[in-house]
Amino acid sequence: TFYRTLYPYHYDRLSDNIEKSQYDINRMTPSLLYDLSERFTIQTRYRRTDLDYEKSNNSNNIDSTEHRGYFNFVYYPTRTTSFDLEYQHWLMAYEDGNSDYVSDQVKLNFQKRFKYYTFDAGVGYHYRDFDDSRYEDGDAFAYKVAFTAQNPPPPEIKRPPGQSFIRSKSHFYIAAERNFSNYDTYAAADRFTASMGHVFFRKILTRVKGYYQISDYDDIGLGTDREDRTYQVSGTIGYLINNYLSLNFTAGIEERDSNMTGSDYENNFFILSLDFNYDISGRGGHTKEALYY
Numbered sequence: 001t002f003y004r005t006l007y008p009y010h011y012d013r014l015s016d017n018i019e020k021s022q023y024d025i026n027r028m029t030p031s032l033l034y035d036l037s038e039r040f041t042i043q044t045r046y047r048r049t050d051l052d053y054e055k056s057n058n059s060n061n062i063d064s065t066e067h068r069g070y071f072n073f074v075y076y077p078t079r080t081t082s083f084d085l086e087y088q089h090w091l092m093a094y095e096d097g098n099s100d101y102v103s104d105q106v107k108l109n110f111q112k113r114f115k116y117y118t119f120d121a122g123v124g125y126h127y128r129d130f131d132d133s134r135y136e137d138g139d140a141f142a143y144k145v146a147f148t149a150q151n152p153p154p155p156e157i158k159r160p161p162g163q164s165f166i167r168s169k170s171h172f173y174i175a176a177e178r179n180f181s182n183y184d185t186y187a188a189a190d191r192f193t194a195s196m197g198h199v200f201f202r203k204i205l206t207r208v209k210g211y212y213q214i215s216d217y218d219d220i221g222l223g224t225d226r227e228d229r230t231y232q233v234s235g236t237i238g239y240l241i242n243n244y245l246s247l248n249f250t251a252g253i254e255e256r257d258s259n260m261t262g263s264d265y266e267n268n269f270f271i272l273s274l275d276f277n278y279d280i281s282g283r284g285g286h287t288k289e290a291l292y293y
Contacts, residue, residue, distance in 0.1 A: 001027045011051065014181040014189040016215040016228050018256075018265065021061050022054040031070075039077070041158075045070040063095040066182070079158055080113040086124075092182070100131040103180070107142060115153045120146040126180055138180070140188050146175035172196045181215070190214045197236075205238035205246060228263065230256040244278045 003011075003025040011025050031045035049066040068090035075083045088105045107124025127139045150168040173195040181187045190213065197207035210233035217226040234252025241247065254267040 001025075011049075012182045014179060014187075014191060014213070014215075016181065016187055016189070016213070016230065016256075019061065023061070024050075024052045026050040026052070039075060041072075041074040041076070043070070043072040043074070062099075065093050067091045067093075076158055079156055082109075082111045082158070084109040084111070084122075102129045103127065104129075105142060113154075113156070115156075116149055116151055118146075118148040118150075120144070120148075120175075128180060138188075140178070140180055142179040144175065144177035144179075146173065146177075148173050170198045187215045187217050189216070199240070203240050205236065205240055205248065207236040207238075209234060209236075210252075226258065226260045226263075228256055228258040228260075230254065234269075238275075244276055246275050246277075248273050248275060 004022065005025070006020040006022050027047065027049050029045055029047040031043060033041065033043040035041050047066070047068045047070070049068070051064045053061045053063055068088060071087045073085045077083075086105075086107045086109060088103070088107075090103050092099075092101050092103070094100055103126065105124055105126040107122050109120070109122035111121075112119045122142075122144045124142045125139065126142045127137070129137045149170075149172040151170045152168050154168070173193070175193045176191070177193075178188070178190045181189055191211055192213070193209075193211045195207065195209035197205070197209075199205050210231065212231045213229070215228040215230070217228075232252060232254040234250055236248055236250040238246045238248035249270070249272050251270040252268075254269070256263065256265050258264055
């Protein structure tokens with residue numbers, strides 16, 4: 001995948017960074033999945049991510065390369081129930097070498113799907129080890145709990161790790177999660193998310209979504225008690241030209257309240273977009289909601 005953007009959330013959903021420096025995100029993720037039996041699956045993935053910033057005199061951002069490995073061992077008691085033991089190990093290497101770190105995360109994920117509803121829960125442990133002795137290593141209890149309702153329902157098949165489906169005619173999604181941010185190396189974030197939408201007359205797309213996030217910069221021992229509280233709410237109306245093409249208008253507000261002087265802000269925005277989404281793999285699509293997942 002390739003992005004050219006100004007916004008850190010394209011790289012990391014939990015980022016609290018607002019500096020708008022143009023940068024490129026190049027990602028490559030080869031994976032191998034093998035069904036040991038009808039009930040057991042293993043998957044291994046390697047993901048390389050390169051961030052390349054446009055060089056300017058007023059930017060302090062540094063290019064970086066991330067090498068990340070995943071290993072999943074999944075047990076399916078039924079087609080609609082899964083237990084996924086996941087281990088991740090990754091190295092973040094910055095061009096200047098000052099903030100390099102290694103992260104290890106182990107997590108147990110559970111999913112139960114009914115006809116119209118899905119419940120997801122995952123709990124784990126994340127440890128981050130910095131090369132530079134100026135930064136203290138940190139650990140965090142990581143979790144994510146989510147509830148999804150959609151109509152028409154998705155197909156009743158086994159879902160490999162990381163797979164999602166195109167949103168149905170109607171959907172409702174709510175989630176709570178906690179983990180370290182990758183973009184803001186020293187912050188831990190708690191995020192609460194909600195999204196709902198409906199397609200009227202098979203052509204008119206409507207959607208409302210938002211989040212509330214608490215970013216804590218004291219979790220990796222920077223000697224600061226900085227805490228940011230950010231919320232965003234947006235609404236979208238669109239016209240589905242065909243199954244792959246839509247014209248959308250989005251408007252919203254974002255606001256941050258920080259205990260650090262000069263870090264508060266309010267952002268009113270609108271976006272007019274022409275979106276093309278074609279699933280060449282036949283395994284399920286990727287929509288704007290996926291930025292929250």
